[in-house]
Amino acid sequence: QTTHAKMTYRFGRQQDLSFNAVRRQVVQDKLPQGFIWTGRQYEGERGEQGFDSIYRLFENPNNKARFEISETKIWADKPLTLIQELFNDNVGGVPVRFETLSDKKGVVYHHGEFVAGEQYISINSKNMTADEVKTVIGAIIAELNKPV
16 A cells, blocks of 8 residues: 555645545654655545545654554545444543554554544554554544634
8 A cells, every 4th residue: 555655645746635635744743853755645535626545655764663544534425433341542632542552573563543533544554653643533533623
């Protein structure tokens, strides 16, 4: 998925979305120094207003860290079911499912998912601390839940 997203970002044109995605700068400003936006891929159904999902990839070439964010619009006629008991954390007053894993080499991965505004957000990271990831999650939640 990341290779395709990088190709789409480099050679594809920007597409319309059926929702207001988190501004790239909101994410980029909260990521640790050295991260750059390297990939974008439009996903889901393309309706009259645009695609209903977007995947973005940020990478740090210095330490091979990465941050992936997928945003999907929640439609009233296509309800989303999330299991409340799996949401084990809270960031900015929003329940978040947050998991930490590490591989055999000790590389740390974090996964987070939550709903903010009219979007379902899924985040994956590599070589970042839990606090760094939660800082970005907090900025995303603040952006999506601010009054219009």
